[in-house]
Amino acid sequence: MRDLKWSPPEKAAARRAFDQALKNELEELVREAKGMAAAVVEASDLWNLESWLAERRRELDRKYDYRYSVLPIVFATLVKQGRITEKDLHGLAPEKVGLILGLAHSL
Amino acid sequence: MRDLKWSPPEKAAARRAFDQALKNELEELVREAKGMAAAVVEASDLWNLESWLAERRRELDRKYDYRYSVLPIVFATLVKQGRITEKDLHGLAPEKVGLILGLAHSL
Numbered sequence: 001m002r003d004l005k006w007s008p009p010e011k012a013a014a015r016r017a018f019d020q021a022l023k024n025e026l027e028e029l030v031r032e033a034k035g036m037a038a039a040v041v042e043a044s045d046l047w048n049l050e051s052w053l054a055e056r057r058r059e060l061d062r063k064y065d066y067r068y069s070v071l072p073i074v075f076a077t078l079v080k081q082g083r084i085t086e087k088d089l090h091g092l093a094p095e096k097v098g099l100i101l102g103l104a105h106s107l
Numbered sequence: 108m109r110d111l112k113w114s115p116p117e118k119a120a121a122r123r124a125f126d127q128a129l130k131n132e133l134e135e136l137v138r139e140a141k142g143m144a145a146a147v148v149e150a151s152d153l154w155n156l157e158s159w160l161a162e163r164r165r166e167l168d169r170k171y172d173y174r175y176s177v178l179p180i181v182f183a184t185l186v187k188q189g190r191i192t193e194k195d196l197h198g199l200a201p202e203k204v205g206l207i208l209g210l211a212h213s214l
Contacts, residue, residue: 026150033153037144043133046140047164053157 013091120198
């Protein structure tokens with residue numbers, strides 16, 4: 001996986017898919033966080049919101065790791081979670097798409 | 108300050124003033140945080156809210172320190188900030204009230 005070569009058009013396609021998935025997930029997070037904040041009644045709810053935000057931030061930092069050496073597993077995770085589909089991987093070489101879908105299946 | 112004696116009624120009065128000030132400040136914080144959350148548009152606003160909440164929590168932890176050895180300075184700070192008044196200190200011995208007001212004045 002670490003020895004895969006990424007051509008410039010593949011890098012562009014990968015970047016696009018990655019950025020779009022991250023954008024969608026951040027938008028969801030913003031909506032969810034605003035809903036939680038609206039339901040806050042007392043200070044303890046606020047500290048719960050704070051730790052939840054910190055945890056989500058760490059989780060997203062771990063998950064959205066744009067290094068080519070780990071990108072297939074990143075995409076496989078996103079496929080598994082329904083955040084991207086095979087269509088979003090359009091532009092990657094078929095063997096990369098196959099690898100990603102295979103990894104997603106095995107997760 | 109560390110050698111002050113606190114009688115049981117003074118302890119009760121101090122606890123009441125302390126708890127009331129903390130309660131008021133937490134209620135303000137909840138209102139302010141909900142307003143900030145309602146204004147969140149994108150993820151970066153969310154991370155700003157998270158660090159602001161963490162900072163406020165640390166600040167309140169430092170400020171509301173209920174140890175008798177530091178209570179006069181805690182109350183002096185609250186007086187200085189307009190969070191409690193001399194009236195709220197009713198029940199403390201006059202020399203403690205004097206000390207607190209003097210400290211508040213020198214802050």
